[in-house]
Amino acid sequence: MMSSGCDGARGGRVPVILLVLYVSLFLPWGPVALGQAEGRRPIATVHAEVIQVTPDPDDAQDSIATVRIEITAIDKELVVPACLESGRSDQVLCGGNARLVRFNGKTWRNAKPVFGVVMGMEPISNWKPITIPPGDHGDYLFHFSTRLFGVQKGERIRVGFEVWTNPNNIQYNNAAATLLTPAVRIPSN
Secondary structure: OOOOOOOOOOOOOOOOEEEEOOOOOOOOOOOOOOOOOOOOOOEEEEEEEEEEEEEEEEEEEEEEEEOOOOOOOOOEEEEEEEEEOOOOOOOOEEOOOOOEEEEEOOEEOOOOOOOOOOOOOOOOOEEEEEEEEEOOOEEEEEEHHHHHHHOOOOEEEEEEEEOOOOOHHHHOOOOEEEEEEOOOEEEOO
């Protein structure tokens, strides 16, 4: 069973229903906001947990955090693009579709690299659409550099990403919704 990472008083699993958010073609990476459009039902539930933070073998001052994300389609099939890592079968949320989200003291915002780096995007031609049938779930990984984004031990983060209801719409960046994981904490140890 997966923990949502939320700090509930009872310490148990706290499911978070993610809500439909409109995705602007002009500002697809704008601030992530929580809210439900008037009269719209949630299309998915999402659970997340940080499963590991390991030293970066290429940079002794850096660590790579891995977040496991479980997406459950409620009443429509959902299409989530995955990118495969060489030599592994894990489904990883594709760069360009998934992004790190941090709390700035007032609101949750898309994280920006602290070094002025321009982030690349995995070409859409490399995205493998994975369909999640209604009532079923899919598991995905999201990796990020804690040093690149200035994420500290104990900090809470989220992951934002788009989903589609039709795999053919991916190439047109016509997402059905933007989903946001519940907040998870980077381990202090």
